[in-house]
Amino acid sequence: MADGDDGKSLKGCERETPLLDELEKGPWPSFVTEIKSASATSESAGDLLGQLELSYEDKVSHWKHGGLVGVLGYGGGVIGRYSDVGDKFPKVAHFHTLRVNQPAAWFYSSEALRTICDIWERHGSGLTNMHGSTGDMILLGTTTDHLEPAFQELTRAGFDLGGSGSAVRTPSCCVGMARCEWACFDAMKLCYDLTMAYQDEIHRPAFPYKFKIKCSACPNDCVAAIARADLSVIGTWKDEIRIDQAEVANYAAAGMDIQRDVCGNCPGKCMDWDGKQLSINNRDCVRCMHCINAMPKALRPGNEKGAVILVGAKAPILQGALLSSVLIPFVAAEELLETLKELIQRIWDFWDEYGTNRERIGELIQRVGLAAFLDGIGLDPVPEMVSAPRDNPYIYYQPAKEDEA
Incomplete structure (x- = not known):
């Protein structure tokens, strides 16, 4: 690519990315659109677009994963990443990722999110991944010299890094x-x-x-x-599913085919509907939640x-x-x-x-x-x-000869 060959970074709007543009044409939101938006204020986001376009052209990744980078006292939380075309795209020559330990169940206040975004715009690309599959908030792209300052600001704001590498990952x-x-x-x-x-x-x-x-x-x-x-x-x-028979009748009166749509889809085959009463053989219940999800007003987990x-x-x-x-x-x-x-x-x-x-x-x-x-x-x-006791047990009953008599 010509863009960036002279060592100057371009904004996303100034760069031609015909292959990446294809990813914006479908019905779903595209990460390309978000990176282009960030590139208006972040030079590293602009160079990221350039390198991704080159990767699509060459059909290979231009990231060199790894590197001994981190913050003082920690062996994890930072994912080292370097570009093998840093001469063309200098703003992503270093593009390390920080994993930030999320609050339980990802509950944030607006103030907390703004604080993290402000820190990341000062020290990184401004790009985030909410949330990575491991659970953490992912802050994408910074240089080695900004790792410690970013970490210090995050800790002062009440956040910590999450797990990475051969460690306990963030619960x-x-x-x-x-x-x-x-x-x-x-x-x-x-x-x-x-x-x-x-x-x-x-x-x-x-x-x-x-x-x-x-x-x-x-x-x-x-x-x-x-x-x-x-x-x-x-x-x-551990005990029995709680049943409100009056509410079961209401579902039936509203048109639900309980025998077909609830009992018929029970993997344990432990339910029966006689038109008036729903019965459950709880000994065979596998706790799949299908019946509770189908009739939430009528059925509830046990006590x-x-x-x-x-x-x-x-x-x-x-x-x-x-x-x-x-x-x-x-x-x-x-x-x-x-x-x-x-x-x-x-x-x-x-x-x-x-x-x-x-x-x-x-x-x-x-x-x-x-x-x-x-x-x-x-x-x-x-x-x-046992993986599937009703279908494929690995312990088999062999009848004794006296049983066969």
């Missing part, structure tokens, strides 16, 4: 009891308590690889913990609330994607924090001893086997650990 949670009527435990409080308890593990990487903790206060799992967290805490209940603890999810990196597996089927809400602290320490001790470099805890369990893992952390196996 995240849903809105829980702040806004959700289905919440079975206080997800925001638990997330905050875990964040405070593991400050050293968040800021100073010391593990074989990353460890993510995510908390969803009900089985709807609004933070997708079951798919994305090494340790998932999912709200649930004995707590959470199920699962382990081992990850996205595909070195190996394929994994979903979490049940580790402890139920912990009462008031016992969650202490139970988790003890369990997490056992898991980390085993992982530190037997995990290999860049091996997530779920991959370690796959490699050594669930039996060895459970023995290593001192837990007994329970039926809930």
Whole structure:
């Protein structure tokens, strides 16, 4: 590209980006539009457009990921990034990212957001990602000499950096009891308590690889913990679903086909509607929330609330994607924090001893086997650990000869 070859940065409006322009033509909002808007006041945003256009032309990334950059006393929280075409685009020759630890459930005041944006316009590109998949607020693009000043301003404003690298990643949670009527435990409080308890593990990487903790206060799992967290805490209940039969009748009177649309879609096949009464065999309920979501005025979670603890999810990196597996089927809400602290320490001790470099805890369990893992952390196996007990159990009943007689 000719733009930037002379070492001068151009604003987005002054730069030709025909390939990136294609990304603005669809029905959805485009990140290209936002970068162009930022480039009106940020030279680094203008150079970012130029480098992205070049990457689309060359069909390769021009980012050199990595580099030993950070802030004083921390080993994580900063993602080092350098351009391999810094001579063409000098304002993104260094383009480091800061991860800022989010408040539980991403509750911000307008003043807090303005404060962060003002800090980032002084020290970085002004571009943010609200929020990264790891949970943190992502501040995109600054130079090495601005890392420490930006960090100091953030801490004075009451913010801290989140986790990165082979560390505990910033715990995240849903809105829980702040806004959700289905919440079975206080997800925001638990997330905050875990964040405070593991400050050293968040800021100073010391593990074989990353460890993510995510908390969803009900089985709807609004933070997708079951798919994305090494340790998932999912709200649930131990007793029976509460039924208001009068409200069930109201749904039927309003035209809902309860047998087809509610009972027929129950994965546990534990519900039945006779036209007057809804019955639930709670022993076969798998807590999927479908019926409660379909008839929220008629059905509610039980009164004995707590959470199920699962382990081992990850996205595909070195190996394929994994979903979490049940580790402890139920912990009462008031016992969650202490139970988790003890369990997490056992898991980390085993992982530190037997995990290999860049091996997530779920991959370690796959490699050594669930039996060895459970023995290593001192837990007994329970039926809930079976992947699909109704369809594909790994323990088979062999009838004795006298049974066949």
